[in-house]
Amino acid sequence: MTFLVSGGGADGMLAIFEQVVRRDNIQGLWRGMAPSMYRCVPGVGLYFSSLHSLKTALCEEGRPLGAVQAVLLGVAARTISGVTMIPMTVVKTRYESDVYRYRGVVEAVRTIYSKEGARGLTCGLLPTLLRDAPFSGLYLMFYTQIKYKIPEGLLASAITQPFDVVKTKMQLYPDKFSSLLQVVIYVRKKYGYKGYFKGLVPRMLRRTLMAAMAWTVRLSSNDPILKLLSFLVMLWSSLEYVRGVAWSTSVE
Known part of the structure; x- marks a missing residue:
């Protein structure tokens, strides 16, 4: 997915999958697994705990969430998680790319901090x-309001894809892009409007699988140990599924 967003090399998920295997053998499909786990496991845990705390504090017990409530709760909980986990998001994005060659997560954090500061x-x-x-917010709204009738993960991914493109560019090339507007203009000039949706298919697969399985695990068991073990397995398998698209090259 990172490869598709940055615009280098082959075009299309299957072509990139083949390119990674041909260039780096099968192990290349698991590049970036460590920072993904460091980010996703505590990040999703923090999201669900924040969601539960906010719902308990702000919503009437036993009353179903309204559409607006669901959006606001989802946005607030993810904002808490996103701000907390942003360092690992940066490391994950760079670790997966060809632009940076870190030998480990700790080295990546140290290198980024020493060269660029906080x-x-x-x-x-x-x-x-x-x-x-x-x-x-959209996923939670779709899930609570129209449960099982529409692929909520697909819709939410498509709507927010342009921001994923901008985020990836900014994190891979901080020297080239210093503001969100710069990236927006660059993508429009270089790729046209379709550039804002590069990498949409692998992201839809990844986010939909992860969100659906995370909610399934959360709602299907009250055993905290089983939840943790199931969630770790879920993250591992779903990240492996799309790791073949997690590469990038330099901006042309």
């Missing part, structure tokens, strides 16, 4: 929140 570990925060917060 700003480097928070670059792309605004487009990240503009991508993730609306996604979670």
